[in-house]
Amino acid sequence: MTSLPQDPPSAISEDDRETAVQRLQGAYTEGHISHEEMVERLHQALTAKTHSELATALASLPEQNxxxxxxxxxxxxxxxxxxxxxxxxxxxxxxxxxxxxxxxxxxxxxxxxxxxxxxxxxxxxxxxxxxxxxxxxxxxxxxxxxxxxxxxxxxxxxxxxxxxxxxxxxxxxxxxxxxxxxxxxxxxxxxx
Known part of the structure; x- marks a missing residue:
């Protein structure tokens, strides 16, 4: 049986990255994550190549205001x-x-x-x-x-x-x- 080719993961835009950074900074300011956790997640967001990697950095954050x-x-x-x-x-x-x-x-x-x-x-x-x-x-x-x-x-x-x-x-x-x-x-x- 032949498997269908999968679409390559879509790359994230700079706008997506900036929005993620703002959400992380907001979550830290509101006390939802610690400083250490914010630093770790910011690194994940800034080095993410795909939407799934970016989603990992934002996992368990409260919904946007x-x-x-x-x-x-x-x-x-x-x-x-x-x-x-x-x-x-x-x-x-x-x-x-x-x-x-x-x-x-x-x-x-x-x-x-x-x-x-x-x-x-x-x-x-x-x-x-x-x-x-x-x-x-x-x-x-x-x-x-x-x-x-x-x-x-x-x-x-x-x-x-x-x-x-x-x-x-x-x-x-x-x-x-x-x-x-x-x-x-x-x-x-x-x-x-």
């Missing part, structure tokens, strides 16, 4: 977030008829990766991301027009990764990077 996922929903009207608001790890935005505006330029982003899941019917949507953010729109399906987004040219990506996924019906998504404020320009142009 439910506060890391949030949903904003409206049937019609405007959904808007701006200023210094705390961005959850996963943000679901659902709107049948209204406009959506998310401004993350001054938001508190505590996660290296933020997933924004859009479920939009009609209406426009705009998302302003931090200047140094990395944006991924590969998981977004649009029914009418492609998103308007111009990738920034930069030498070193240092900001959070913003992954935008979901579906949009008849609206259009516009994504832009935040501009420098006057204070930032003044600091950047000062001579040493």
């Amino acid at each position: 439910a506060g890391t996922t949030s949903t904003i929903a409206a049937v019609s009207g405007r959904i808007q977030r701006r200023g210094a608001w705390r961005v959850p790890r996963i943000l679901r935005v659902e709107s049948a008829l209204g406009r959506v505006h998310l401004d993350l330029s001054r938001a508190v982003i505590e996660h290296p990766v933020v997933d924004i899941e859009l479920r939009l019917g009609t209406g426009r949507a705009s998302i302003t991301v931090p200047r140094d953010a990395i944006v991924d729109v590969e998981g977004l399906r649009t029914g009418w027009k492609d998103p308007l987004y111009k990738t920034r040219r930069r030498s070193r990506p240092r900001g959070p990764r913003i992954r935008i996924s979901g579906t949009m019906g008849l609206g259009r998504l516009k994504i832009r990077h935040a501009r420098l404020s006057r204070a930032d320009i003044a600091i950047a142009t000062r001579e040493p």
